[in-house]
Amino acid sequence: MSAVITVVKKNGGFQNANMVLNKSIQGFVSSDEDEDNILDNDIDISSSESDSENGTSKDRLSFQIVTPGELITEDPIWMRGHGTYFLNEMTYSSVAGVVSRVNRLLSVIPLRGRYSPETGDHVIGRIVEVGNKRWKVDIGAKQYAVLMLGSVNLPGGILRRKSESDELQMRTFLKEGDLLNAEVQSLFQDGSASLHTRSLKYGKLRNGLFIQVPSSLIVRAKNHTHNLPGNITVVLGVNGYIWLRKTSQMDIAKDLPPGGSTGAGSTIKSNIGNQNGGLSANSTNVSITRLEEESSWQIYSDENDPDLSNSIRITITRYANVIKALAYCEIGITQERIVSAYEASMAYPNIGSLIEREVMESLGADVINGEKMRGNAV
Amino acid sequence: MSLSVAERSYLFDSLSSPQALRPDGRLAHQLRPIEVYIDFLPSSNGSARIIASDGSECIISVKSKVVDHAVEKDLIQVDIDIAGERDDSLLVESISSLFNKIIDTIDSSKLQLTQKYSFKIFIDVLVLSSYSYPVSLISFGIYSALKSTYLPKLISSFDDLEVEELPTFHDYDLVKLDVSPPLVFVLAIIGDNIFFDPAFNESMVANNGLIISWSQGKVIAPVRTIALNDTYVKGFKPRLVEDAIELVNKYAQDIVKTLD
Amino acid sequence: MSELNFELPSRVIPGQLLCPLYVPTEPKVTKYIAGPGTKVVHYDLNNIDVITSTRIGNVQVVEKDLPNNEENEKTTNNDMMLIEISVINKTTSNDSGISNTLSKSNRDKLLPKEGDIVLCRVVRISLQRANVEIIGFQNEPIPIDGGVGTNGHGVIGVNGGSGGATFSMSQSSSDLGETFRGIIRSQDVRATERDRVKMIECFKPGDIVKAQILSLGDGVNYYLTTARNDLGVIFAKSNNGAGNLMYAMDWQTMVSPVTGVIEKRKCAKPF
């Protein structure tokens, strides 16, 4: 392998393209089996054993992965959901994806495809347009999301009334190209999202690097902001947009147990356990105390911290490559996996080598094997 | 798509620092991995499909025709199409102009069939998606396609000045086209650092860009500067050109080896 | 004004170096700020930042007060003096009789910017707003080609007819003013009773309006206001442009001296 460039060379393109597709599907399945996280609780993929009660077409329904035009069932009892169509009393798939059955609703969840927002999602978006009292935000969905001027905290405190001058100087808060994290507040009739940033954990993103992975690899969870070893914080947007940054005071405070601790971002592992429990109450505490300071103009600052050291930057790069490797292997991206892949990647002192296919594949394998060893896998 | 101010300053600071940290950790002279599929179009004389790791993709088809080389001077012709760009857009036309100049440097004597006739090679390039300036990708694609090009084998005689006859070919035997097409490299200049193969986010903060062509062991013309974005563009130290050429000379051979 | 310890050229051309950012003078360090017509440029040769001129003109030096906000406290001490250096265009400095009350700088009026007074023509009105095209600045010379193209064969717009399709270029018309668009929102028409503005009683298509730029607006439109006594309609023709020129009677009525027609407008105070 050359240090300059690696080239995978094959004869005949499209046949190989099929191979790639197969591989990705297998990857999906394997990660599926390894980790239940990939699927939300409310979606239940029935395996062939736990098949439908009437069991008329057991063989057909046993297919977990379907391609467009593939017959899913001949049984008219199923209600047709997204990703399916009905022809001559039979239900076919209209996308390539996984069959999902919830009660009587039959739908196919596409393997790939644009992110479809849901209320409560923590997403990362990029401003594409400053409009009349609203921003248009690219969140990787079919339509741009909307962030109303009224849905953001403006400098001067939460209770400040929006004035007309704010409408005219919207560009000074958020302008085209700016990245922010936000929560999906509600959905419009057409499926586009309305966002809000009315919490201190949302807002403009600074001090770091943006990467993008397929949104299907991000699992919806209670918490999407994680402090990682090496003083790095990752924000995993449900839409597949990921922000890696230097851990800020805010991030540290958020992770502190209610009693308060001195270790700044030191005990990640311990946090994982109590995240679900104590976090929400904890973060509100912080918000109130820091309200005054954080609501100043600084929350819309474009300046990075002056002390972004090279080692921080290198660590961010390593995390970015590790996440890309996980995405390449089609492994669902969680904090644990990022950390374990990051540790595995330490075997490669040259971060640049992490972009090579073999390295990425071996990293992915390491992560999966590690989980199997620990018995996390299902 | 544009980047936010904070992103750009993060990238610029990393890239222009003496350590020259790239956002994906590559070394300054390291290119992103590519996948090449050759000979995937059965009806072309040669073809290549090239995919970069960022999803940029381009397909190239090589076709040929017999022409009277007294009439047709240009025996290789490149036609470039970029998805989402008009055919007469500045980007498409200037890239196509560049490649026609580059292709001109190929020794076309290899295409001569008889004293009167030659093959004329048509290279059709279709850039399906591209996230950074695509000339490097295109040139690798053209290289792979031409290297995998097979042309019909001539069976009529070479000397046809006296006999008025068109060349005739063997029914199925093919001859491999033996040319060495130049490679084109895009280098980004950020601060005082030079980077091979800038990715999209690197291009967005590049102070300037260099297009350097390379063939058979040395840097050849055309050499160009090119602005890779419209906010960070400025001048750079002239000696960087020298460094860039040196870098290309140093590593291009490795790249050719891996491409072959 | 304090003495400069180095010679500043009086007349400069673009690219000419004016001074470095910091000059160690006694007893205070002088910090120069790049004013209009200048820009801070990094010079590779000496590896310093310098202020360079960006236009032809005369150098003007103004001492500034030290800003007293918290940001500066960290970096500056009291031993610093701020001087703004700017290059004043020769044409603007010559006819100094014309001064714009709102824009502090003498920067050339190449583009409308916040605070500028502009003249615009109303092209469309709706209940919420009036769409206008900006046709020039008050008392500033404007480019000559207004986009008309008659040749005895009727009026042909420069981008009219089949020639309308242009590509890759910024705009088809050659004139700056003609193509910048603006919006006067109903709440920006006047300063009082802003909720009860009826656009139809304030503007009609074709009116020439004097307005002030509120903000750069979105990609297409500038936001304008006429909420001041001296802003509003200055030229209007009665009967939707078919009649005679009208003059302002008071701030909301205009009259044609020939026919006596009275129409409602939001007028600029004429005196």
Place this chain on the structure above:
Amino acid sequence: MSNDLEKTIDIHPVSFTPEVLARISPELSLQKHLSLGFRPSLKGFEEFREIQLNEDFLSRYGKEHKDNNIIGSNVLKCGDTFVVTTITGGIIEDSVVYKNMENELIGVDDIKSTDLSNYTSIYPVVEVERGRAGACTDEEMALSQRLYDYVLYSKILPKEALKVQPGIRITDNNNGNAKVIYPDSSDNSTLPDNVFQISKKWSYLLYAKIKVFSRTGPVFDLCWNSLMYALQSVQLPRAFVDERATDLKMTIRTKGRNATIRETYEILSDPCQQYSLRLHSENIAYASNYGIINLDPEAKITEENSDEDIDMDAIESVLLADLDTEAEENSVNSTISVISNSEGGLKHVSIFGGDAKITPEMLKKLLKLSQKRACYLEDEIK
């Protein structure tokens, strides 16, 4: 209400620079100027702009030898505007239809030289540079069409003058030197008679590219005048056929296909020998344009008799020569375009009525002005 009326008939005191006023209210600007006795361009009512000529320095036959394909050119500067005309040539093989027609004509004894079919025109492409790209504008299309039509109907360009009398390039077998021999040259006695019997006939074509820069008003008359000057500067190169090409036949046998015969006549232009294009110079005429506008009594209202009722019959109209500036172009709706020669012969007149009062005296006057203008323009070239 009436009280209000009385006290507010004041003149608007907001003042604008003339440029700004011309932009926001061209009519008012024009009327204000006219009431003071001059025009927005500060010219008198019947005053033309000065012109400056720079003839034929662009073509290959200009003062400096240049290696281009331009065979006639002119740069005309009029006020701020300047027009660059370059004429290039082409060669077309005369079609069979044309030859037949010609034979018929020859059969008839009295060919009238005035017959329109004996004249041809130039193919003009006008570009008015106004900072735009893309397809040509309506104005440019209209200008080109008018130029084409008027050159044709003015009968300036006889077809006869564009006939090609090709010479022959003969390569000496001994030393390989090529030499061009023309039918009318003196040393062709040594050649066989049939050498000039070329079965084909060719004609020259003329193309004009007219670029208008710094347009300030209507430009048709400028384009026309520039084209006239350029046409008078045209030199046609002599053309020759290669000896080998005069009777070149080549058969190509393709595999399994019909034989094709390829016959090429390479006709080349002689870089050294040329002759002036023979125009019908008595038909050359020059263009000028006029506008007529009613003076607006309102514009004078402050000076005198403001109480006097406006009598529609008393409306005064004035004749303006050589329309220029945006204000005039926008507000003068009655326009007259004249193409006239120095003897007063009219080649073309068009009058657009508009709304102004056009009196016969005015028409007489403007015809006289046109003749004078044509004299002036004609003298410029000499």
Place this chain on the structure above:
Amino acid sequence: MNVQDRRRILGPASAKPLVFANSNEKQSLSALNNDELNFQNGIISNSNGSSIVENNKMSLLTLVYGPRSTRDVSFQPNCKINIIIKSEKFETKNLKELSQFLISVLQCCVCLENYPKSGIDIFINFNIEDEDELVEYIPALVSGCIIALIDANIEITDIIGAITLNHTAVCLGQNGDQLLGLWKDPYKFNNNESGDYDDSIPLSEIIKSCQEKIIVSKQQLIRFISNM
């Protein structure tokens, strides 16, 4: 082109342009190579700025329109530069490549951030073009753009100097300390016997000698601009 242009009067399609036989008295162009450029500005009144740059081999008219509004519907904080070169002699493809190059060069010196939401359109018309190679025009093109931009009152941070040496155009800023543009084309030994091309000179050396010459060659331009 199969598509007939019905908007322009182009004459019969079967016509062929005049082709002049090669003349043996063609004068050598290199003899005229050192001709000084003459400048003029502000001639075109319907543009924001204009310039004429000429010597006895070329005459080019540069027009600057703008900054003026763009058709871009999204907000642009910086202005965009656009260049259109019109020439009878060269192919549009080559001209577009050159336009892109010139845009890159001018981006280094125009204060783009001063003109939000707008575009600067530069039109370059060749009136005389007697040079065989596009690269030879680059110094004149750059000077023309600079003068026209200044004439249009557009702010620029530097007066770019450009030199073409050994068929390589070098654009330099900051009195030669910064390289703003470099353009080198494959040069083929045409039938004309210009012997001033030497492939063995490395690029860095060409740049170096351009750096040495830049101050002198810019002098005339600077003198002209000072008197504008």
